[in-house]
Amino acid sequence: MNTLTISPSPHVHSGDSVKKNMYGVVIALLPALAASLYYFGLGALIVTLAAVLSCVFFEWAIQKFLLKTEASILDGSAALTGLLLAFNMPTNLPIWIIIIGSLVAIGIGKMSFGGLGNNIFNPALVGRVFLLISFPVQMTLWPEPGKNMTAYLDATTGATPLSVMKEGLANGETVSALMDKIPSITELFYGNMGGSAGEVAAVALIIGLIYMLIRKIITWHIPVTVIGTIAVFTGILHLVNPELYAGPLFHLLTGGVMLGAIFMATDYVTSPMSNKGMVIFGIGIGIITVVIRVFGAYPEGVSFAIIIMNGFVPLIDKYIKPKRFGEVAKTTKA
Amino acid sequence: MLKTFSLGGVHPAENKFSAGKKIEVLPIPEQVSVPIAQHIGAPSEPVVKKGDEVKVGQLIAKSTGFVSANIHSPVSGKVFKIDDVLDASGYKRKAIIIKVEGDEWNEDIDRSDDLKTDITLSGEEIVKKVGESGIVGLGGATFPAQVKLSVPPGKTCDVLILNAVECEPYLTADHQLMMEKGEEIMIGTEILMKALKVTKAIIGIENNKPDAIAHMSELAQKHEGITVESLKVQYPQGGEKQLIDACIKRQIPSGKLPIEVGAVVQNVGTTFAVYEAIQKNKPLFERVVTVTGKSIEKPSNFMARVGTPVSNLIEAAGGLPEDTGKVIGGGPMMGKALSSIDVPITKGSSGILIMPEKIATRKPVQNCIRCSKCVSVCPMGLSPYLLMTVSDKAVWDRAEEEKIMDCIECGSCSYTCPSSRPLLDYIRLGKGKVGQIMRSRTK
Numbered sequence: 001m002n003t004l005t006i007s008p009s010p011h012v013h014s015g016d017s018v019k020k021n022m023y024g025v026v027i028a029l030l031p032a033l034a035a036s037l038y039y040f041g042l043g044a045l046i047v048t049l050a051a052v053l054s055c056v057f058f059e060w061a062i063q064k065f066l067l068k069t070e071a072s073i074l075d076g077s078a079a080l081t082g083l084l085l086a087f088n089m090p091t092n093l094p095i096w097i098i099i100i101g102s103l104v105a106i107g108i109g110k111m112s113f114g115g116l117g118n119n120i121f122n123p124a125l126v127g128r129v130f131l132l133i134s135f136p137v138q139m140t141l142w143p144e145p146g147k148n149m150t151a152y153l154d155a156t157t158g159a160t161p162l163s164v165m166k167e168g169l170a171n172g173e174t175v176s177a178l179m180d181k182i183p184s185i186t187e188l189f190y191g192n193m194g195g196s197a198g199e200v201a202a203v204a205l206i207i208g209l210i211y212m213l214i215r216k217i218i219t220w221h222i223p224v225t226v227i228g229t230i231a232v233f234t235g236i237l238h239l240v241n242p243e244l245y246a247g248p249l250f251h252l253l254t255g256g257v258m259l260g261a262i263f264m265a266t267d268y269v270t271s272p273m274s275n276k277g278m279v280i281f282g283i284g285i286g287i288i289t290v291v292i293r294v295f296g297a298y299p300e301g302v303s304f305a306i307i308i309m310n311g312f313v314p315l316i317d318k319y320i321k322p323k324r325f326g327e328v329a330k331t332t333k334a
Numbered sequence: 335m336l337k338t339f340s341l342g343g344v345h346p347a348e349n350k351f352s353a354g355k356k357i358e359v360l361p362i363p364e365q366v367s368v369p370i371a372q373h374i375g376a377p378s379e380p381v382v383k384k385g386d387e388v389k390v391g392q393l394i395a396k397s398t399g400f401v402s403a404n405i406h407s408p409v410s411g412k413v414f415k416i417d418d419v420l421d422a423s424g425y426k427r428k429a430i431i432i433k434v435e436g437d438e439w440n441e442d443i444d445r446s447d448d449l450k451t452d453i454t455l456s457g458e459e460i461v462k463k464v465g466e467s468g469i470v471g472l473g474g475a476t477f478p479a480q481v482k483l484s485v486p487p488g489k490t491c492d493v494l495i496l497n498a499v500e501c502e503p504y505l506t507a508d509h510q511l512m513m514e515k516g517e518e519i520m521i522g523t524e525i526l527m528k529a530l531k532v533t534k535a536i537i538g539i540e541n542n543k544p545d546a547i548a549h550m551s552e553l554a555q556k557h558e559g560i561t562v563e564s565l566k567v568q569y570p571q572g573g574e575k576q577l578i579d580a581c582i583k584r585q586i587p588s589g590k591l592p593i594e595v596g597a598v599v600q601n602v603g604t605t606f607a608v609y610e611a612i613q614k615n616k617p618l619f620e621r622v623v624t625v626t627g628k629s630i631e632k633p634s635n636f637m638a639r640v641g642t643p644v645s646n647l648i649e650a651a652g653g654l655p656e657d658t659g660k661v662i663g664g665g666p667m668m669g670k671a672l673s674s675i676d677v678p679i680t681k682g683s684s685g686i687l688i689m690p691e692k693i694a695t696r697k698p699v700q701n702c703i704r705c706s707k708c709v710s711v712c713p714m715g716l717s718p719y720l721l722m723t724v725s726d727k728a729v730w731d732r733a734e735e736e737k738i739m740d741c742i743e744c745g746s747c748s749y750t751c752p753s754s755r756p757l758l759d760y761i762r763l764g765k766g767k768v769g770q771i772m773r774s775r776t777k
Contacts (some may be wrong), residue, residue, distance in 0.1 A: 005660045005694040006424070006673055008759050010745030012346055012503070012666040012693070016707070016752040018700055075700070117701035117753075219710070268705040273717060275710070317720075324715035324737060325341055325575060326587040 018116075021268070022076030024217045028208035029083055029263065035191050035201030036087070041149030043091030044197050048083065050095045054102035055082030062111045077116050081105055084124035087198025087259060088303065089131070092143045092155040097135055101127040121310045122270045125303050132303070142194035160194045161254045165246055166299040174243040179250070188253035199259040202252070209262045218266045221278035226261035227252060229286025237294065245294060257289065260302035270310045277313075277320040284309045336541060336566035339576035340585070342713040343568040344746045346667065348542055352506045352626045352633035357514055359637045360650055362437060366409050366641030367429040368394065369421045372680035373470040374477045375401030380430055386413045391440035391617050394430055397465070403478045403681075404468035405430075408619035408639035410438040422663045422680065424673050432641070443616045449517050450613040453525055460529040460612060467611035468618045468681075472603035473497055473508075473572060474664055476682035479608065482598050483529045489593045491530050495581050496523060496537040498546065498602040499565065499572040502665025505685040507622040508602050510635045512539075512546045515606050516553045522609035523560055530598055535560045536581050537602070540567045569667060570744035574599045576713050588740050603684075623679055625651040627688030629658075638679055645675040647686055659694025662687040667745045700753035708747035708757055714740045718747035718757040725764030730771055733764045739772070741765060 036044040059078035063071045073079075085105050089098065105127025113119040132139045140163075143155035159167075161182040168178040183193050191201025199205075212218045230251055237245035251257065256264075265271060265285055272281050285305045292301025371377035378395035388394060388407040395405040411434040418426040439445060455463060465480035485491050496519075500508040512519060523535050537554070539547050541564045551562040563581050570576055575586050577599055584595035592599055600608075603621065610616040619640050626633040631652025638647060644661065648654050654661075654675065662669040663677075664684055679686075708718035716737060724733045738761060747757040 004658070004671070004673060004675075005691075006671045007660075007696065008671075008756075008762065009664075009669055009743075010667045010749045010758065011660065011662055011669065011671065011687075011689060012749060013697065013754065014344065014346070014750050016750060017697075017754075018703055018752050021703070021705065021752055072700075077703075115701065117703045268703045271704075271706075273704060273706040273709050273719065321736075322709050322712070322715045322717060323341065324588070325579070325713065325740070326585045326590075327715070 018075045018077070021217055022080050024212065024215050025080055025263070026076060026083060028211045028217070029087070029198070031204035031207045032087065032198045032201060032259070033083075035204040036091070036197045039145035039191060039200060040091040040143055040197060041151070043143055043148060043152045043155055046095070046152055047089055047091050047093055047098060047197055048086040050098040051086035051089070051102055052079050052082035054099045055079065055085065055106050058103050058106040059111065062107060063115075067111070072116065075116065078106060081110065081123045084263060085127050087263075088124060088128040088196050088256065090139065090142050091148075091197045092141060092151075092153055092157065093138055094153060097131060097138055101131045104130045117269055119269055120313070121307050122264055122267045125264060125307050129303055129307060144194055145192050145200065158194050160299070161188065161250070162293070162299040165250070169244070175246050176243060179246070185249050185253065188250070193254070195254075196256065196259075199256045202258045205258040205262050219275065219278070221275050222266045222271060222282045223261045225279050225282025226265055226285045227257070229283045230257060230290055233287060233290045234294070237290075251290070251293065255293075255300040256302040260285070260289075260306055264302070265306050265309075270313060272313050272316045272320065274317070274320055274322040276322070277316040280316055280320060281309050281313065284312065336564060337580050338566040338568045339571060339579040339713060341715050342711045342746060343570065343576075344711050344749055345567060346503050346569060346749065348567070349503050349628070350506050350509075350542070351504070352624050352635055353509060355506070355510065355633065355635050357510050357622055357635045357637050358650075360639070360642065360647065362409055362434055362639060363642045363646050365414065365431060365433050366639060367419045367431045367678045368405060368408065368641040369419070369427055369429040369678065369680055370395045370405060371427055372405070372476065372640070372682060373403040374475065375399065375403070377428070378402060378405050380416055382413050382430065384413055384415050387411075388413060388432060389438050389440050391443050391619060401478055401481055403470050404466060404617070406468055406617040406619045407432060408641050409434045411435040420674055420677055422670055422672055422677050422683070424670075429678070444614040449521070451521055453521070453528055453612070455612060457529045457531060460525055463612055464529070464608055466617070467607075469604060469607045469611060470618070470681050471601055472607060472621055472681065472684070473601035474668065474682050474684050476680075479600065479604055482600065483526070485530065485593060485598075490596055491532055491593060491598050492534065492596045493582060494523070494526055494530055494532050494535040495577060495597055495599045496535060496602055496605055497572055497574075497577055497599050498537050498539045498550070499577060500543070501540060501567075501569045501572040502667055502669070502684075504626045504687050505624045505665050506626070507624045507635055507684050509543050509546055511603055511606055511622050512550055516549050518609045519550075519602055519605050520553050520557050520560065521613065522605035524557060525608055525612050526600055526605060527559065533559045537562045538565055538571070538577050538581050539563070540565050540571060542567045570713055570742065570746065573713065573742050573744060575742065588737060618681060621681065621683065623647060623683050624685035626685060627655070627690070629655040629690050630688050631655070640681055641678045643676050643678055644672065644686055647679065648675060648688065655688060655690070657690045657692070658688055659691030660689040662689060667749065668743065696756070697754040699755055702753055702755060705752055707750045707752065711746040711750045713744060713746065714742060716741060718761065721764060722755065722757045722760040725760040725767075728767075730764070730768050734768050734772070738764050738768050
């Protein structure tokens with residue numbers, strides 16, 4: 001007779017796995033990758049490959065030679081970090097800078113905390129912010145869309161809508177005059193503007209969001225609250241003085257808001273565990289983003305906002321608990 | 335929109351292979367071993383000794399307290415011995431072993447199939463009789479039924495809820511019982527309503543059993559106060575707290591019983607047993623058991639005597655498949671893995687599930703990726719990831735603060751976890767420890 005396996009219940013499993021979730025996010029990023037290749041051509045391909053390969057390599061090397069643990073690169077999380085890092089960089093960035101960024105992202109952002117699941121800050125953003133501060137010139141030269149299909153380091157560059165707006169307002173120009181200098185809202189929606197590799201095409205990122213919601217990889221809480229908060233905050237400012245503050249659509253469709261709200265802020269490891277916590281996290285990101293963009297020195301603030309809020313996640317999780325069963329009954333009685 | 339409970343829940347593959355299979359009477363085995371601890375509460379005290387002749391339905395062990403239950407002989411024959419035998423819990427525990435001779439029933443049991451609709455006993459008499467008949471919750475919890483029917487002073491009950499959800503995948507015992515004994519269950523419901531002095535009863539059935547919903551709804555029209563509620567398929571809807579929430583939108587506060595919100599829940603199988611006890615004078619000694627599994631030849635529903643070895647049921651369903659890796663007493667979400675197929679079935683055995691080897695073991699555990707899926711599926715609104723960590727690190731005060739005792743052990747967290755983390759294993763450990771600490775505090 002067979003020997004019987006004994007284990008406590010439950011005896012069945014959903015079949016969900018880390019791998020499925022990670023590759024699910026990668027699939028959700030494919031439309032944005034396609035858009036990136038469409039607008040930035042060869043440069044987008046080189047930057048993406050360099051970032052993905054170096055992130056996977058560093059994770060493997062650190063696990064094999066430093067930690068001497070079993071390699072976990074097949075779970076897809078390192079590849080995902082690489083992809084997200086690439087999406088946050090201009091497509092004319094030299095490979096050696098990308099390699100440094102990947103090392104910081106994986107080495108400092110992830111493995112130094114204990115690997116997948118233990119890092120406090122989004123690894124791709126740690127790499128990105130490190131590069132932005134260390135290489136401010138290279139990180140803010142943006143290839144122009146559609147004009148650089150076969151160019152890489154030699155790509156012609158131009159200003160992004162956000163920097164046009166920031167500098168113009170600083171020089172005393174009005175919002176309505178500046179809106180004429182940048183692509184129309186429809187073009188912004190399709191991504192026809194300068195910017196980081198994967199952030200430009202809002203439409204592609206939204207397709208990715210819908211896919212992740214359908215597959216239940218993420219919930220709506222973080223993306224919707226980030227986008228909603230930015231829309232409300234910039235909307236109020238715009239109503240107060242439409243010539244000094246750009247409208248919500250401009251803010252939502254430019255820079256890294258869509259990429260940040262949909263793919264960076266929703267990183268499992270560095271976001272809160274409860275729905276209420278996620279809402280607070282999302283609102284925080286929205287407010288900080290707008291404050292940096294409108295009142296700060298940088299034209300863009302999504303990365304900083306997410307990293308700052310990442311730091312608050314342990315605190316949010318400590319004080320914001322999911323709604324418990326039976327709590328409602330108690331409060332209504334009392 | 336169909337009703338369901340408010341928080342969390344999962345929907346595992348239903349795999350109801352034995353649905354629609356007529357209840358077959360399982361042949362009486364040559365020998366039965368009847369454990370004296372097959373209900374929640376104090377074990378019963380044997381009232382027979384080695385060599386005694388017993389009849390079917392004769393009291394063989396008596397209840398030893400308020401939360402305890404009588405046990406009646408499931409067979410006729412001679413008491414062979416009273417000894418420790420391996421039971422479904424995996425421990426050796428005391429059981430009464432009877433060698434079967436013939437099938438002679440106690441004379442006062444009405445063995446006819448006639449439906450008896452007149453309820454002659456008073457409410458108090460019903461509760462007493464239910465207690466005497468050894469009826470316990472047949473959904474699997476095996477809580478003595480008369481305790482739930484005795485509404486404590488100061489509390490009122492305004493609705494009886496019948497648990498016909500059968501939310502565990504694979505199991506079909508309750509489903510089939512409703513299809514074949516619907517009338518009896520209706521009378522049983524009226525009996526329970528009389529005992530509880532309520533005018534309203536709701537039968538909660540998940541809508542993956544449309545035939546049962548249609549059948550019971552039709553029957554309910556002839557019985558005043560009884561309605562059928564069709565519920566969205568969602569595990570663990572059969573949990574008492576979840577079922578009350580789903581049916582009448584009342585949530586039981588932490589640490590309290592259903593009566594706190596004016597409800598009493600009984601399983602449909604239990605209700606049928608109540609009918610038989612009150613109208614037919616037949617104590618609880620047999621029940622419907624589903625025998626099922628992906629590779630079992632003949633998934634079936636059997637009417638089996640308590641104390642029958644599990645191996646007899648498996649044999650009747652076509653034998654133990656070659657690829658068997660695990661045998662579970664109960665359903666896949668909350669059932670217990672059996673260490674041997676020689677253990678006897680008890681009052682709480684709703685099913686025997688045979689799992690093939692390749693799905694019998696767990697996947698390797700990975701790091702928590704904080705995906706928060708365990709939090710979103712928890713029907714009690716707890717944070718399983720955190721409870722696992724505090725249990726692992728033995729931070730018991732924190733575990734208590736995080737309401738570890740609210741956990742109903744449904745297993746939705748472990749089922750869902752993409753990293754295959756043994757969340758519930760650690761939570762059980764924590765519950766045991768915190769429970770101990772809380773009890774020592776009140777002493």
